[in-house]
Amino acid sequence: MPIIAGHALVLSLPFANGTPCNYKRPFLVIENYNNSSLDLLNVSSIRGKERKLLFPSNERINNFNPPLDAPSFIKMDELYTIDYFEDLHKSIYKRRSPIDSSELSRLVNEYTKYSAQNPVTQVRYIETTVRQRNSL
Secondary structure (H helix, E strand, O other), rough: OOOOOEEEEEEOOOOOOOOOOOOEEEEEEEEEEEEOOEEEEEEEEEOOOOHHHHOOEEEEEOOOOOOOOOOOEEEHHHEEEEEOOOHHHHHHHHHOOOOOOOHHHHHHHHHHHHHHHHOOOEEEEEHHHHHHHHHO
């Protein structure tokens, strides 16, 4: 199954500040660059973190299901770019369809506006790193 913008991937990647992360968490694919790399935004569930919705760097996902199970938000102050490779499709969250296209467009637009006016930490992980950290 090809990965497209709107899919949620569940991956273990270091946090953008370099702190290790030893568990898998969801990322929203916002761009697929001709199957060479993907841009991802970290997704977090709202439960217990409602106050974080007040931060300008966080944007609520209004139409979250599919692919997510619970009300969630994206973190727009960190952009993850990873190499695209064939086995990466195994990380699609519960093999679910991508997020609604109009909701994806809205979220990408919000990210674009945010990143034009605010610093965004950008990190890149090569295929070897993603494979090792995720047993792919």
